[in-house]
Amino acid sequence: MNFNRKDLLGIESLTKEEILFILETAKSFREVLDRPIKKVPTLRGKTVVNLFFESSTRTRMSFELAEKRLSADILNFSASTSSSTKGETLLDTARNILAMKVDCFVLRHSTPGTPHLLAKKLPVSIINAGDGAHEHPTQALLDLYTIREKKGKIEGLKIAIVGDIAHSRVARSNIWGMCKLGAKVRVCGPPTLIPPLVEKMGVEVFYSLEDALTGVDIVMMLRIQKERQNKGFLPSNSEYIDFFSLNEEKLNLAQPDVLVMHPGPVNRGIELPARIADGEKSIILDQVTNGVAVRMAVLYLLLAKR
Amino acid sequence: MPEGLLIKGGRVLDPASNLDEICDVFIKEGKVRKIARNINLSYSELIDASDKIVIPGLIDMHVHLREPGREDEETIESGSRAAARGGFTTVCCMPNTDPPIDDPSLVKFIYEQAKSKGVVEVLPVATITKNREGEELSPMGRLKEAGAIAFSDDGSWVTNSALMRRALEYVKMLSLPIISHCEDKSLSAEGVMNEGYFSTVNGLAGIPREAEEVAIFRDLALAKMTDSSLHLAHVSTANSVRLIRKAKNTGIKVTAEVTPHHLAISDEGITDFNTNTKVNPPFRGKEDIELLKESLRDNTIDVIATDHAPHTVEEKERDYEEAPFGVIGLETALSLVLREVVEKKVLSLMQAIARLTVNPARILGIDRGEIREEVKANITIFDPGKSWLVREEEFLSQSSNSPFLGWKLPGKVEWTIIGGKVVYRSEK
Amino acid sequence: MVRLMNEEDIRRALLRLSHQVLEKGVEVADLIIVGIQRRGVPLAKRMSKIIEEFKGKKPGTGILDITLYRDDLTQIAYQPIVRSTDIPFSIDNKRVVLIDDVLYTGRTVRAAIDVLIDFGRPQKIELAVLVDRGHRELPIRADYVGKNVPTSSEERVEVKVREIDGRDEVLLLKKSEVDI
Ligand SMILES: [Zn+2]
Secondary structure, three states: OOOOOOOEOOOOOOOHHHHHHHHHHHHHHHHHOOOOOOOOOOOOOOEEEEEEOOOOHHHHHHHHHHHHHOOOEEEEEEOOHHHHHHOOOHHHHHHHHHOOOOOEEEEEEOOOOHHHHHHHHOOOEEEEEEEOOOEOHHHHHHHHHHHHHHHOOOOOOEEEEEOOOOOOHHHHHHHHHHHHOOOEEEEEOOHHHOOOOHHHHOOEEEOOHHHHHOOOOEEEEOOOOHHHOOOOOOOOHHHHHHHHOOOHHHHOOOOOOOEEEOOOOOOEOOOEOHHHHOOOOEOHHHHHHHHHHHHHHHHHHHHOOO | OOOOEEEEEEEEEEOOOOEEEEEEEEEEOOEEEEEEOOOOOOOOEEEEOOOOEEEEOEEEEEEOOOOOOOOOOOOHHHHHHHHHHOOEEEEEEOOOOOOOOOOHHHHHHHHHHHHHHOOOEEEEEEOOEHHHOOOOEOOHHHHHHHOOOEEEOOOOOOOOHHHHHHHHHHHHHOOOOEEEOOOOHHHHOOOOEEOOHHHHHHOOOEEOOHHHHHHHHHHHHHHHHHOOOEEEOOOOOHHHHHHHHHHHHOOOOEEEEEOHHHHHOOHHHOOOOOHHHOOOOOOOOHHHHHHHHHHHHOOOOOEEOOOEOOOOHHHHOOOOOOOOOOOOOOOOHHHHHHHHHHOOOOOOHHHHHHOOOHHHHHHHOOOOOOOOOOOEOOEEEEEEEEEEEOOHHHOOOOOOOOOOOOOEEEEEEEEEEEOOEEEEEOOO | OEEEEOHHHHHHHHHHHHHHHHHOOOOHHHEEEEEEOOOHHHHHHHHHHHHHHHHOOOOEEEEEOOHHHOOOHHHOOOOOOOOOOEOOOOOOOOEEEEEEEEEOOOHHHHHHHHHHHHHOOOOEEEEEEEEEOOOOOOOOOOOEEEEEOOOOOOEEEEEEOHHHHOOOEEEEEEHHHHHO
């Protein structure tokens, strides 16, 4: 199969075959990461711009490492969204950088659809590194990769995604990807943080963490933003912990070989205790390692062609 | 030297008199003088209207012409040219300008601009409250004397219920309607599209239908309390329609409008974050569209108005959260009504034209929207058989923020006539 | 279409190549055979087996994919599939023999040498090919050649191997035949 896309904007628009093709390609790059020299010359001469309007040390580092290991030239542009509203629009900024002859933008922005705006207006590849609460496709791909690596498959697995589903791009991208690959997905959180009609995306909704965890193969805990409390979504963070924090007792309701995931960074003691984050059921660090391989695969598939 | 304009052989359609006949219309000294078959009078100008439909000039009771303050988006001149291209001969411009139209001098300014540069009749709506701040009443009596045609704080709902009550009471002595933009902003908050499955998928903050319905419910209660005339702008949800229907059945003096775009596009269409789909109220669900159409059939909604809201390319090229709400509508309205309402058999052509002509005229209390002898000759002639492609570069509006770019639409306005003068003629 | 080699020709060529490699007097323990993806891989495995049969000991055998090292990626419109590279032992101070099916411009071999050097520091790298068809674009030559075939650039050499194609043969095709 050929992967003939200019951009990677989300998982929703990918076919099952495309997702599997990216994951298979990522295997080759995972192997490169185990070599004594972890660098290949594939993207020599290509310039990738990391355009980050939201601070995200982890995602940016992972992309940067992937770009470096493919021998691309890298330009980093970080700005707070507030400074951009003062004058230059996103499109102005991108057009200015484009005039310097670059090949790809990796965009992180707080507004849904900003990668789509650039993709429509610019002739170069756009990779969505997270757009508001919309999508975070490379995160979902690395999650899918890690699940496949550990469980050998995705089809038929029961997966619970727990936390602030309403504001989570990680949840949305994973829901699309997991459903396309045949998993049974549950989402769990307080009703104020479950977005309307999310069940139409193919998931089952739970308000009880105990019910959601019963019999699952994978549990993915999402990061909770502290400010949700101030906006009236939650009475308090401590009440959230009472109801939605993971502990051993609750985890015992899942399959004995359950694996615990988290997109990071973990609020230890809030989403889950350090014991579980660092415990034998946790595959949080595998997610991080695989992130580089998956991003190398995406960069390769988008850029190593005409 | 003969004088007069003869419109020959068209299908003349006048909802007010229920006329639907192939006949001639003779205009002299600005007024319609004769409507009959085979008029045999001498004339100076002839329009061959065979295979065309001759209707009263369209009336749009809800447009934003942006002057004064945002002449980069639209002016009275450019907006009225767009109106003429769309077949509109009278438009009512909303007062949410900069400064807002809350003073008689500003009402006069609009009339002066319209007289010197305008192409169609422009009737200013003035604010309900001073500076549109929702705190004190505007000088409504003086605004009427200066020529205000209605009152509205469009863009904002008058949240203070006591003040809205006083406004409704006060206009009773002026016999002018209050036009309410119904939106509880504590519910719509940061929302940018309809709240539902598609806002969930897009990760965009939603505007619940209830933001409109809660506001409509209160305004209906106040209209009943005060026994005053209330007009509801851009109704967009199924439950709003049910509330209005019930209110009308209990004798509340309420009228309502719907936009062509809310009849044509649902939130399902917002898939690629095209900011030309960002509009307030937002595009709702398919079930809402069904009920809006039904409401036209049973007269729950009286009027189709465009809420023409021009914004520059620069503004609409921003991201979906930053981009302003609003779409232009004057130049596509008639065609969209033909497509969504007439072709889909919601209304007959005659009924549909009534919602664009005589119905708004009656709400506004103006002597327009009819083709009748001895009445000002505001007439639109369109070709029902001609379809056209909506193209950015052809808009006469200064802005091109239309969600219909690239659509092929039926029915093309050929002539727009005001007081017997052709103010718009389509290119061949 | 012309058949340049049949199953028996290929068998004999590989036998000869294997013996030529051994003639240079190497310890099997110091020898590594690396096949270039895709059709070099089965050829390497077969040579490795021949050497094992002859010497009683199997040389280290690896596979190598050069996709990520190609210098012409931007000139091909489609997306080549990245296949695995598997050299599960140290190549430091070893004698490495690269095997490919056809030697043409030399660009594949250039890339393969780059990959090897990223894996370690071999004592020596040699090149064995089943067919050398000429038209080099780089200063590269094979140490061991199964068959030299003068060709025009309008022609194309196709090697079929049992493990991938279900049969062993080498064909010479006109360009027009290839396009069909
Ligand atoms: Zn409004």
